[in-house]
Amino acid sequence: MNKMIEIRDATKYFDAGEVLKDVSFSVNEGEIFSVVGPSGGGKTTLLRCLAGLETFSAGEISIDGDDMTHKKANERPVSLVFQEPLLFPHMTIRENVGYGLKFLDISKKEKRKRIDDFLNIVGLPEYENRYPRELSGGQKQRVALARGLILSPKLLLLDEPFSSLDRKLREEMRRWVRRLLKEKNITAVFVTHDQDEAMQVGDVIGVFREGTFEQIGSPEKVYESPQTSEVARFFGDAWVIDETRFIPKRNLSIERIEIEEKVQWRGIIEGARFVKGYRFMEIFLDDEKEHIMLPAPDDFHTGENVYVSTDASNIRTFQQNREER
Amino acid sequence: MKKILFWIIVMLFIISPVGILILQSFTSPGSWTEFSLYGWRGLFETARLLEATGTSLIIGFFVTVINIAVGMSAGKALALYTFQGKTAVDTLFVMPLLVPILAITFGVHIAMIRIGLADTALGVILIHLVPTAPYSIRIFRNGYVSLGRRMQEQAETLGASAGRTFFDIELPLLKPSVQSVIFLTFVISLSQYVITSIIGGGTVVTLAMVYFPFLDSADTTLIAAFSIWFAVLPLLFYITAGAAFRLLPYPRKSGRRELF
Amino acid sequence: MKLSARIKPWLLLTPALLFLLLPLYGLWSAFRLSVYPDGKLTGQVYVRLFSHSDFLLSFLYSLWVAAASTFLSLLIGWFFTRAFVPMLERTGGRLTVWLPMVFPHFVWAYLVLLLFQEGGLVSGLLPGNRAYANDPEGIGIILTYMGKEIPFVILMLLPVYLTRNRLYDDLTETLGGSWFSKIRDAELPFVTPVLIETGIIIFAFTFGAYEVPALVGATFPEMLSILTFDWFYSGDWSERPLAFAAMVFLTTVIGVISLLLFHFINKMRRNITEGL
Ligand SMILES: Nc1ncnc2c1ncn2[C@@H]1O[C@H](COP(=O)(O)OP(=O)(O)OP(=O)(O)O)[C@@H](O)[C@H]1O
Numbered sequence: 040m041n042k043m044i045e046i047r048d049a050t051k052y053f054d055a056g057e058v059l060k061d062v063s064f065s066v067n068e069g070e071i072f073s074v075v076g077p078s079g080g081g082k083t084t085l086l087r088c089l090a091g092l093e094t095f096s097a098g099e100i101s102i103d104g105d106d107m108t109h110k111k112a113n114e115r116p117v118s119l120v121f122q123e124p125l126l127f128p129h130m131t132i133r134e135n136v137g138y139g140l141k142f143l144d145i146s147k148k149e150k151r152k153r154i155d156d157f158l159n160i161v162g163l164p165e166y167e168n169r170y171p172r173e174l175s176g177g178q179k180q181r182v183a184l185a186r187g188l189i190l191s192p193k194l195l196l197l198d199e200p201f202s203s204l205d206r207k208l209r210e211e212m213r214r215w216v217r218r219l220l221k222e223k224n225i226t227a228v229f230v231t232h233d234q235d236e237a238m239q240v241g242d243v244i245g246v247f248r249e250g251t252f253e254q255i256g257s258p259e260k261v262y263e264s265p266q267t268s269e270v271a272r273f274f275g276d277a278w279v280i281d282e283t284r285f286i287p288k289r290n291l292s293i294e295r296i297e298i299e300e301k302v303q304w305r306g307i308i309e310g311a312r313f314v315k316g317y318r319f320m321e322i323f324l325d326d327e328k329e330h331i332m333l334p335a336p337d338d339f340h341t342g343e344n345v346y347v348s349t350d351a352s353n354i355r356t357f358q359q360n361r362e363e364r
Numbered sequence: 365m366k367k368i369l370f371w372i373i374v375m376l377f378i379i380s381p382v383g384i385l386i387l388q389s390f391t392s393p394g395s396w397t398e399f400s401l402y403g404w405r406g407l408f409e410t411a412r413l414l415e416a417t418g419t420s421l422i423i424g425f426f427v428t429v430i431n432i433a434v435g436m437s438a439g440k441a442l443a444l445y446t447f448q449g450k451t452a453v454d455t456l457f458v459m460p461l462l463v464p465i466l467a468i469t470f471g472v473h474i475a476m477i478r479i480g481l482a483d484t485a486l487g488v489i490l491i492h493l494v495p496t497a498p499y500s501i502r503i504f505r506n507g508y509v510s511l512g513r514r515m516q517e518q519a520e521t522l523g524a525s526a527g528r529t530f531f532d533i534e535l536p537l538l539k540p541s542v543q544s545v546i547f548l549t550f551v552i553s554l555s556q557y558v559i560t561s562i563i564g565g566g567t568v569v570t571l572a573m574v575y576f577p578f579l580d581s582a583d584t585t586l587i588a589a590f591s592i593w594f595a596v597l598p599l600l601f602y603i604t605a606g607a608a609f610r611l612l613p614y615p616r617k618s619g620r621r622e623l624f
Numbered sequence: 625m626k627l628s629a630r631i632k633p634w635l636l637l638t639p640a641l642l643f644l645l646l647p648l649y650g651l652w653s654a655f656r657l658s659v660y661p662d663g664k665l666t667g668q669v670y671v672r673l674f675s676h677s678d679f680l681l682s683f684l685y686s687l688w689v690a691a692a693s694t695f696l697s698l699l700i701g702w703f704f705t706r707a708f709v710p711m712l713e714r715t716g717g718r719l720t721v722w723l724p725m726v727f728p729h730f731v732w733a734y735l736v737l738l739l740f741q742e743g744g745l746v747s748g749l750l751p752g753n754r755a756y757a758n759d760p761e762g763i764g765i766i767l768t769y770m771g772k773e774i775p776f777v778i779l780m781l782l783p784v785y786l787t788r789n790r791l792y793d794d795l796t797e798t799l800g801g802s803w804f805s806k807i808r809d810a811e812l813p814f815v816t817p818v819l820i821e822t823g824i825i826i827f828a829f830t831f832g833a834y835e836v837p838a839l840v841g842a843t844f845p846e847m848l849s850i851l852t853f854d855w856f857y858s859g860d861w862s863e864r865p866l867a868f869a870a871m872v873f874l875t876t877v878i879g880v881i882s883l884l885l886f887h888f889i890n891k892m893r894r895n896i897t898e899g900l
């Protein structure tokens with residue numbers, strides 16, 4: 040497949056230190072690349088460099104085969120949608136959506152048609168003459184997306200675009216955005232710090248920590264076979280035994296008794312939690328001095344001593360994963 | 365209750381003094397009730413007044429334009445960039461307000477004579493920058509601080525050049541700051557008597573230069589009209605300048621109006 | 625690219641820095657002319673200045689007028705602002721209060737003259753039937769400055785009160801703070817820097833301004849600005865160096881005072897921002 044964007048050995052220094060360290064990756068045409076990682080890791084900086092708002096200290100970037108390393112932001116075929124919608128408050132919704140078209144060499148009629156199209160796509164045609172302050176947060180973010188997408192950018196960058204929305208709306212927007220991007224076959228880099236969101240929206244996931252990718256792969260691959268303990272810990276659905284070994288949580292069970300042929304850790308149930316309709320137990324492991332949350336049948340109760348158990352074959356090592364690849 | 369107290373105070377100390385001037389300007393001399401345009405007619409029949417109004421407007425215009433240019437660029441640097449010596453520069457820009465203006469004017473006077481700026485409007489414009497530019501720099505700095513840089517960046521990623529970003533985004537969103545600067549600068553420029561008289565040397569006759577000798581006449585009606593004229597001019601100037609904003613690519617069609 | 629990012633702010637600052645040359649040159653030139661009155665370095669002018677009885681009297685008189693005007697403007701402006709925030713929040717109230725700023729100082733001086741001079745509209749109503757314009761105590765000058773500067777104080781302070789986090793009030797109240805400690809702990813830390821800064825500007829201005837004392841000042845004693853202006857335009861130019869020296873001295877006094885106060889503000893600002 041055609042590589043739409045390619046980054047080679049990108050490095051970025053600020054006065055305070057190195058924020059991006061030898062970052063290399065590529066995204067294929069029409070693919071959505073989710074970048075997920077803890078706060079302060081450098082995700083926003085990476086996007087700003089891709090957009091041309093900052094320059095890499097070293098490294099190269101090419102888009103659709105053209106070298107973009109020294110191009111300014113307004114010369115790159117890239118749109119960036121920030122965390123806040125940043126609609127221009129003195130322009131109507133229509134003017135906002137059509138703003139980028141002013142710099143393209145197309146006819147007035149064509150411009151008008153495209154704006155109408157996109158107002159329809161984001162479902163806000165009747166708002167065209169309103170001002171941004173009259174819109175809700177979700178509506179504003181949709182306008183911001185339309186404003187970026189209307190330029191048919193070769194690359195769309197999204198920096199936590201839903202983080203200022205409430206949970207329900209966020210879920211809705213994820214599905215909507217993914218469908219839209221797929222429909223228009225748009226290549227996108229989507230930054231988030233929410234692992235669910237990353238997996239739901241992205242075709243490929245990159246786990247970004249401390250200025251570099253820990254692992255890049257399909258959502259399933261990253262989820263099932265984390266390459267490092269950090270990736271496993273970040274996704275939170277595997278129990279990291281130590282720096283080399285982990286067990287997927289679904290392979291763990293809770294037992295009341297010791298079982299000879301299983302590997303077991305002793306612990307005490309500290310409380311029950313309910314997540315999306317399922318009952319979980321928070322267990323404190325005595326020897327590891329660590330909490331773990333596991334689904335549990337109803338007849339387990341707070342205060343009980345239990346054993347967290349698994350078959351030895353379920354224990355995987357990060358090293359092993361690495362070699363597989 | 366508080367509201368009443370507020371308006372009583374405002375009435376006593378602000379509205380009534382100004383009201384007295386207005387009243388005096390529209391009544392015949394020696395009377396408080398008899399309506400008359402004697403004061404205003406007299407004012408506009410003073411040939412020097414109209415000429416001086418023109419001079420003041422021209423000088424005020426250039427002082428304002430320079431203030432906007434200087435204040436905007438410096439305010440932007442102070443608000444949106446980090447650089448060494450920022451605090452020092454920031455403090456330095458207040459300095460002209462703290463040095464007695466006579467000290468500065470005495471000092472530059474001889475140099476102005478030498479390079480031929482004394483007794484010229486340009487010399488007066490330059491010296492009027494001293495009591496105005498520090499305010500403009502601060503106003504724009506605060507404006508840029510609250511504007512931030514994200515809006516401009518957003519425009520840039522949509523393909524706008526630096527110039528387009530300035531006219532489409534920055535200028536309209538900084539409109540309140542620009543308006544404050546226009547108003548304040550013009551008022552201050554209009555109020556300068558002594559420095560105008562030293563640098564202008566009696567050749568550059570602004571309104572203030574006409575007003576001072578006027579006060580020796582006992583014609584209170586005429587003086588009242590003249591005094592009011594000083595407040596009318598900035599308002600006219602302000603409104604005209606506000607109209608210029610309509611020329612921008614995105615004049616706001618509706619929405620809340622900001623005055624300051 | 626990296627280099628241009630460093631140069632950019634300085635490019636933007638260039639016009640303003642060029643502008644600064646004007647007051648800096650003026651000040652330096654005034655200083656030079658005060659120590660090189662006849663082409664050679666001498667402190668003679670300053671010796672003459674300080675032994676001049678008119679000068680000392682004018683200096684102290686100006687100090688009194690400037691200090692009184694500044695103090696009263698700050699105090700009244702502050703009380704007025706904090707008492708009437710809700711009315712000042714509305715455009716109408718705000719613009720009315722700022723109305724005096726539209727008028728030049730000399731127009732306000734004329735108003736004081738009109739109202740308070742002998743036989744003026746207000747002075748007739750006051751006990752003792754005395755004039756408060758052209759008076760030797762400088763009350764006329766102080767009144768004029770108050771009329772113009774109180775709105776200015778309000779202009780500077782209002783944003784502080786409009787944006788200040790009112791949670792601090794509630795916080796000190798829930799912590800059992802009294803009315804006094806509410807002002808001291810929740811208000812003063814934010815207001816003081818602005819008050820001081822505004823105060824310095826007003827003080828420096830009233831200390832050296834010419835227009836107002838020229839209209840409502842007494843013939844004796846004279847404000848420093850009037851005295852130096854006369855020296856500057858004295859017929860035979862023999863007293864010009866005195867004018868330069870007096871202004872340099874005045875600048876030094878204001879400079880020292882403001883340096884101390886700015887130092888104090890910066891310390892205070894740091895405490896606030898670090899404490900948040
Ligand atoms: N303009 C800048 N100058 C100096 N340091 C910066 C600048 N921008 C970002 N940094 C630093 O770079 C690091 C990465 O910041 P960045 O905003 O890219 O992280 P992030 O992964 O987007 O975090 P978050 O998830 O919280 O948005 C941080 O330590 C930040 O302080």
Ligand SMILES: [Mg+2]
Pocket residue numbers: 082083084198
């Ligand atoms: Mg970020």
